[in-house]
Amino acid sequence: LFPYPTLFRSIMSRSADKFDEGLRTLMLGSRYPAVPSDAFGHLFAMVEPVAREMRDQLVKEVGASKCIPEIISGVNNDSAFNAFAAPLPGGQYIIAVNYGALILVHDLVHRLFCLPEFFPWVGEPSKEDRTRRFHPTSDDALTYMRTFISDPRSAIPKDPLRRQAAEFLIPLVVMFLVAHEFRHIIGGHLDWLNDRSGQIGISEALGIGRDPSTGLCLQALEMDADGFAMYYTLMRALAMAEGPQESLPTSLRGIIATPLQALQAVLACALVMIGTFFPSPGPPEEWRSYSHPPSGIRYGMNIWGADRALRQLGQEDLRSAAIANPEWLAQFSNFTLRHLAQRLGNTDRQAELLLEFGPRGQQHLLEVVNAWGSI
Numbered sequence: 001l002f003p004y005p006t007l008f009r010s011i012m013s014r015s016a017d018k019f020d021e022g023l024r025t026l027m028l029g030s031r032y033p034a035v036p037s038d039a040f041g042h043l044f045a046m047v048e049p050v051a052r053e054m055r056d057q058l059v060k061e062v063g064a065s066k067c068i069p070e071i072i073s074g075v076n077n078d079s080a081f082n083a084f085a086a087p088l089p090g091g092q093y094i095i096a097v098n099y100g101a102l103i104l105v106h107d108l109v110h111r112l113f114c115l116p117e118f119f120p121w122v123g124e125p126s127k128e129d130r131t132r133r134f135h136p137t138s139d140d141a142l143t144y145m146r147t148f149i150s151d152p153r154s155a156i157p158k159d160p161l162r163r164q165a166a167e168f169l170i171p172l173v174v175m176f177l178v179a180h181e182f183r184h185i186i187g188g189h190l191d192w193l194n195d196r197s198g199q200i201g202i203s204e205a206l207g208i209g210r211d212p213s214t215g216l217c218l219q220a221l222e223m224d225a226d227g228f229a230m231y232y233t234l235m236r237a238l239a240m241a242e243g244p245q246e247s248l249p250t251s252l253r254g255i256i257a258t259p260l261q262a263l264q265a266v267l268a269c270a271l272v273m274i275g276t277f278f279p280s281p282g283p284p285e286e287w288r289s290y291s292h293p294p295s296g297i298r299y300g301m302n303i304w305g306a307d308r309a310l311r312q313l314g315q316e317d318l319r320s321a322a323i324a325n326p327e328w329l330a331q332f333s334n335f336t337l338r339h340l341a342q343r344l345g346n347t348d349r350q351a352e353l354l355l356e357f358g359p360r361g362q363q364h365l366l367e368v369v370n371a372w373g374s375i
Contacts, residue, residue, distance in 0.1 A: 019074035023076060023096060026084075026088070028076060028086075030076075032044060032075040032077040040102065044099060046171055047075055047097050050073075051178050055068060055182075068186075069091055069093050070092045071093045072088070073096070075097055075099050075102065078098040078100060079098065079142040080101075080140050081205075082101060082203055082204050083177060084201055085201065086190065093185045095185070097177060097178070101177070101204075102174065103145075108137070108344065109170050109272060110163070110166045113163070114128050114129075114158075115128065119265075122161055122165045123157075127162075135148060165252075168255050168256075169269075172266070173268075176230075176270060179228060179229035180228070181225070183227075184225050187228065189202060207292075208289055210289060211289070216367055217371050218292070219293045222291075222292050223369075226302055227301075227309070230302060233269055235309075237263075237266050240256045241262040259315060260318060260321060260322060263310075266306070270305075274299060281352065284364070288364075293364070293365075293368060295356060297364050299336055300357070301365065306323055307324070337350065337357070
């Protein structure tokens with residue numbers, strides 16, 4: 001599915017040394033010292049080849065005459081849920097994903113497959129416990145792991161096919177995350193920010209400022225980055241669905257076998273990335289000052305991004321059956337509210353999410369869209 005047969009060669013390559021040097025230049029720390037024996041070694045090794053593949057495809061599409069900057073990528077030795085995109089001296093750029101973000105994503109995808117309602121066409125969902133309780137989610141992998149050590153509770157699906165499906169979906173989530181950071185670079189977001197305010201990098205951690213217009217513009221950049229990640233990941237997922245299932249190992253067949261399943265998989269990737277590990281937002285009067293949209297509003301942005309991506313990919317029938325279908329959309333939104341935001345170990349913040357999903361959130365979404373128009 002994702003052809004990375006020499007995962008650890010890239011980590012030990014010259015590009016990894018450049019990545020370590022870039023982190024030191026930006027004072028972001030150091031490269032995570034992954035080795036093949038690490039339990040998450042294969043996970044850490046995904047970031048660099050995914051980013052390289054995106055750049056290579058862009059060069060192929062626009063032609064060698066266009067100046068596509070070199071992008072150095074890898075895993076940062078930091079346990080917090082975060083990722084960065086920033087410029088380096090000499091016209092290069094860097095994408096750094098914290099190892100903690102990858103571990104937490106790995107855990108959350110497995111939690112999703114513990115819910116019988118998630119991907120019900122995979123394996124035997126009836127084997128999963130509907131009343132299963134998980135540890136509280138955390139925005140730091142070390143905090144989560146300490147909690148797990150003191151009170152071991154497995155977040156692994158009971159059905160073996162659903163366990164395999166989780167491992168199948170994780171690379172798609174990593175692709176979504178890397179594509180988001182990639183867009184911050186290729187979309188000109190970093191250059192725009194530097195010209196406007198002198199800010200040289202973008203972090204995925206929530207920041208709070210004082211200027212509402214600046215906050216709305218930052219949220220617009222996040223909306224654009226999510227939109228690109230939605231497009232790129234959906235393009236890849238649709239290719240999986242439309243390809244011959246016989247070419248996959250038996251254990252991986254039927255996980256993403258139809259265009260609708262591809263769409264649901266990518267929307268799940270987006271949901272993993274938004275709000276799950278972020279603190280609850282404050283009152284609506286503060287929303288304009290945030291660097292990132294509140295979770296419910298960002299969900300609306302991703303639905304809008306999926307609609308746009310389906311149009312661009314010529315998937316009008318799929319769009320009509322899903323995003324443009326009020327019944328399907330309501331069912332998916334209900335899953336988002338009840339399960340991702342509550343049952344997976346998150347704090348119950350239903351009232352806040354209803355506010356973000358409702359008219360006040362829709363108004364804020366329009367304000368962000370208008371801010372993007374001004375950019």
